[in-house]
Amino acid sequence: xxxxxxxxxxxxxxxxxxxxxxxxxxxxxxxxxxxxxxxxxxxxxxxxxxxxxxxxxxxxxxxxxxxxxxxxxxxxxxxxxxxxxxxxxxxxxxxxxxxxxxxxxxxxxxxxxxxxxxxxxxxxxxxxxxxxxxxxxxxxxxxxxxxxxxxxxxxxxxxxxxxxxxxxxxxxxxxxxxxxxxxxxxxxxxxxxxxxxxxxxxxxxxxxxxxxxxxxxxxxxxxxxxxxxxxxxxxxxxxxxxxxxxxxxxxxxxxxxxxxxxxxxxxx
Numbered sequence: 001x002x003x004x005x006x007x008x009x010x011x012x013x014x015x016x017x018x019x020x021x022x023x024x025x026x027x028x029x030x031x032x033x034x035x036x037x038x039x040x041x042x043x044x045x046x047x048x049x050x051x052x053x054x055x056x057x058x059x060x061x062x063x064x065x066x067x068x069x070x071x072x073x074x075x076x077x078x079x080x081x082x083x084x085x086x087x088x089x090x091x092x093x094x095x096x097x098x099x100x101x102x103x104x105x106x107x108x109x110x111x112x113x114x115x116x117x118x119x120x121x122x123x124x125x126x127x128x129x130x131x132x133x134x135x136x137x138x139x140x141x142x143x144x145x146x147x148x149x150x151x152x153x154x155x156x157x158x159x160x161x162x163x164x165x166x167x168x169x170x171x172x173x174x175x176x177x178x179x180x181x182x183x184x185x186x187x188x189x190x191x192x193x194x195x196x197x198x199x200x201x202x203x204x205x206x207x208x209x210x211x212x213x214x215x216x217x218x219x220x221x222x223x224x225x226x227x228x229x230x231x232x233x234x235x236x237x238x239x240x241x242x243x244x245x246x247x248x249x250x251x252x253x254x255x256x257x258x259x260x261x262x263x264x265x266x267x268x
């Protein structure tokens with residue numbers, strides 16, 4: 001037994017008449033009437049994967065939209081500077097001949113989810129993945145249910161154990177989170193120490209550093225979000241950025257408590 005989506009993709013690939021295959025999820029709609037042609041313009045001989053970006057609709061909670069974009073940035077950077085690791089959006093173009101030559105999903109058939117991740121991880125090559133994140137090339141995904149949202153993260157925690165380059169992918173994220181927290185920790189410690197010792201020069205420097213840090217991160221965050229037409233209030237950027245690591249811990253705890261047979265189709 002294999003997942004229905006993997007089966008549908010495999011049968012579609014075998015029946016396809018043309019060189020390039022396009023997959024996307026049914027709960028997404030194009031942001032533009034030029035969506036397909038915008039993706040297709042990237043189909044060149046030196047390219048074997050075209051990954052289309054997806055935004056959540058305006059009804060989705062702000063944190064969901066922020067987290068999706070935040071993690072997408074790491075995936076886009078990997079694809080553009082090295083070998084693509086996975087893809088957390090819902091549009092993908094890839095080559096039929098390569099997919100069939102490498103026997104499609106062989107090696108990850110038993111996993112219930114993760115089709116986009118496994119295709120990108122298995123078939124991506126250095127410098128051969130194009131990210132299409134223009135306005136015309138973007139899909140809008142309808143707000144998922146809380147269960148669907150949570151399950152997406154839990155299934156990924158299982159799938160990533162079987163993805164190549166998984167540790168390498170996670171290192172920049174953890175380093176960035178560590179740097180953010182160390183920065184705030186040093187500022188807070190300096191501020192408390194200066195107040196305790198009545199050292200007002202250090203106090204002023206600490207306050208200035210805190211204001212500069214918050215201002216700079218909000219400015220950079222707003223600029224990045226605006227490029228993708230994501231409207232999130234400025235005051236939420238800092239708490240959302242700090243929340244991500246703890247939200248990931250929450251997913252991890254739920255994953256530890258879950259029945260691992262729920263993530264695979266081959267039951268014993």
